[in-house]
Amino acid sequence: MSKNYEYSSILAPFMQGLVDEKRAMGFSYDSTAYVLKEFDQYCVDKELSTIHVTRNFMDDWMKRKDTEGAYNQTGRVSASRQLLLYMAGLGHEVYIPVDFTTKKVHPPHVFTHPELISFFEELDAFVPAIKGGKCRIWEYKVFFRVLYCTGMRCGELLKMPVSEVDLVNGTMTIYQSKGRKDRVVYLADDVCQLCVDYLKCITKELGYEPHWFFPGRNPDDHMSYSSMNSNFNRFWNATPYADKVDKKPTVHSFRFTFVVDRMNDWMEQGVDLETMLPYLSKYLGHKGVRETFYYYIMTNDVNRIIRQKDHFGRSVIPKLGVRS
Incomplete structure (x- = not known):
């Protein structure tokens, strides 16, 4: 017989809804329901008056108590995380804990549309100070757009030879990538045209068509990982969102x-x-x-x-x- 608890905080309807859903699926859910009762009391004690649960509100709840070990702390955080995921699933804006004591979880950053717009605005507004930098900045404008619009791995794009870029049909062919897989990636028309204009620019600057679609400072080499990452960080850090995310984004x-x-x-x-x-x-x-x-x-x-x-x-x- 499952134990029923009465919840009294502003989150009570969500707590009961989660418990009911899990039990309808065949889970007893007794231990989590009990922890949710503790979290319910935490909400009452903290006088939570909105269902918009923030990270600041969760901070004290996620800290380890003097009388508990890592295992119990993880159980508490896990129970509250399930609740907040349930609330997010219903369309409410809440903070979802991601750090666990026994096993660290490091989810990647997924850009919001305003973040993407801001990033590309910073990138497009950049004016290089060095001679010949105009086409070099084109590299980054094209590189990061192709990454986002195709979902390619950054290493695949860095090592993309011009010979495998078909700008007539709008494709890039990848050979022997991760897992030794070959595949063809398709470019949207506007992205393809951007690549056409960029290749003309870089070819004119060098005086010849390079081997790599994104050549490095030494045109015989492809753009380096360090150059790619440093420029990504430069433009991301210039956005108003740089200091507002829990986990700093990467090129990936x-x-x-x-x-x-x-x-x-x-x-x-x-x-x-x-x-x-x-x-x-x-x-x-x-x-x-x-x-x-x-x-x-x-x-x-x-x-x-x-x-x-x-x-x-x-x-x-x-x-x-x-x-x-």
């Missing part, structure tokens, strides 16, 4: 954002995700759909859309633990 965040945006768009449009996911997985060079779904579970908005639109995703998401 463009790939995560590409996946999240594609799948969100499909589900909002009513496209069958179970049909499309294998195609997206192959396009990204993943081994299978589980790796692709890892990218997809990293934002609050995902939980809302999955809860509203997708039954396939609910069965896959709890089983993930891989990254590619």
Whole structure:
């Protein structure tokens, strides 16, 4: 017989809703329901008056008590995290704890649309001070846009030879990438035209067509990882969002954002995700759909859309633990 608890804080309806949902699925959920009762009292003691739960509000709850070990602390945080994920799934803006004591979880940053706009505005406004820098800054304008618009791995794009870029048909061919996979990546028309203009510019500057689509300071080498990362950090740090995120984004965040945006768009449009996911997985060079779904579970908005639109995703998401 499951133990029933009465919740009295402003979050009580959500706590009861989560418990009811889990028990309807066949789980006893007794231990978590008990922890939620403790969290309910925490909300009462802290006089929480809004369902907009912030990180500051959660700070004291997530700290380890003097009388508990790491295991119990993790259990408390995990229970509150399930509740906040449930609330996010219903469309409420809440902070979701991600750090656990026994195993650190480091989800990547997924760009919001305002963050992307701000990043590219900073990038486009940059004026290089060195001679010949005009085409070099073109490199970054094109590089970061291609990353976001195709979901390619940054190493794949850095090492892309001009010979494998078909700007007539709008494709880039990747050979022997991660897992020794070959694949073709398609460019949107506007991105393809951007690449055409960029290649003309860099070829004119060098006096010949380079071997690498994104050559480094030494044109015989491709753009370096350090140069790519330092310039990404320069433009990101210039945005008003740089000091407002829990986890600093990296260049790889463009790939995560590409996946999240594609799948969100499909589900909002009513496209069958179970049909499309294998195609997206192959396009990204993943081994299978589980790796692709890892990218997809990293934002609050995902939980809302999955809860509203997708039954396939609910069965896959709890089983993930891989990254590619």
